[in-house]
Amino acid sequence: MKTVSVQYFAILREQRGLTEEKVSTTAATLAALYDELRARHGFTLPGDRVRAAVNDEFVAATAPLSDGVRVVFIPPVAGG
Amino acid sequence: MKTVSVQYFAILREQRGLTEEKVSTTAATLAALYDELRARHGFTLPGDRVRAAVNDEFVAATAPLSDGVRVVFIPPVAGG
């Protein structure tokens, strides 16, 4: 079991109803963690439309999930 | 014999030493008038690098020259 911190922005923040939480998980990858959270909280965005960041750097969704990291799932961006 | 007014700008103004003059000429076209003035005043620009305007509109250098018009010969432009 790993414990990670997850930060939420934009549509994910609204759908989760908070900006940050600690999550205990057995997910092996970032993609698996997103799928777990999506099932639990009803996120509308499918995993293939969300990018992932660990400790403020982009990482592949297939990257292994390490204990203690800070994770952000990034909905499709829309600056400008 | 026609009488036209000729206005000079930029390098032609400097080489002629004035901004406007009345010219009496038998030149049939604008190009012929430029060649005549170039020979008289030593303009360095050859005729094929100069455009012509009559009464504040561009015209072809091969256009016939009419009596009483106001002519401008336009050196290569360099705005911006």
Added chain:
Amino acid sequence: MFRLAAEPLDPAALQRALSDVRAGACVTFEGWVRNRNEGQPVTALEYEAYAPLAEKEGARILAEAQEKFALIGSACVHRTGQLGLGELAVWVGVTAEHRGAAFDACRYIIDEAKARVPIWKKEHYSSGATAWINCATRGGEVGDAAQPPA
């Protein structure tokens, strides 16, 4: 220089900061809040940013532009928070000796920023509805991913 700003931008000051007697061309892009998007009357916008990564990614885009084009200077500032109609949402400015590089780099920076920097836009419509742009998951909905950006 890439940064996020919670307060209204001052484009004249941003451009002055790029002054350089070696520069012959300065191209700027401003993104303004439009009153319509895909036919929907828009009344206001909000931008939310994942600040640490947005700043890193924005700085990387400017560094790429400096590498790809013959630039002298470049800057990009993006608003966060609530914006009204006509307000300035993003400012990009570049300077170069010649205009070709300046146009190409300015366009590169705004295109890449829109595609890569983690900033999100929520539109408020006169109907009272809101939508996170590009985040719809069913067709035909307000905020559908098909809508063209500014």
Added chain:
Amino acid sequence: MFRLAAEPLDPAALQRALSDVRAGACVTFEGWVRNRNEGQPVTALEYEAYAPLAEKEGARILAEAQEKFALIGSACVHRTGQLGLGELAVWVGVTAEHRGAAFDACRYIIDEAKARVPIWKKEHYSSGATAWINCATRGGEVGDAAQPPA
């Protein structure tokens, strides 16, 4: 709106005049007096215009841009007279719903203006020499037509 100006330009005011809540993008081009041209140290410039035809031709270029691109507004102002280093020589601003049209139109306007509007530039060099740009008739001379514009 195309015009010639004998006095320093106020780009902030020019851009404000283009404000429009339908516009999502504003692209501006500024041409600045550089301190070098083709390796020659430049100390000052002067621009001379054939005003009646410059204004007509400038207005035609803006009308063409409005026709070719999905623009909302456009303006171009060109200085005449003596300018010092770093001074603003020409300002182009366009607004559009979307940025692609704004970039393309801004570039079109400055490219066409430089090629077609009867305005001439005389450069003053630190050597004391001067040259009418693009008007040299022998190679290798200061002001040779081969020099690239900003």
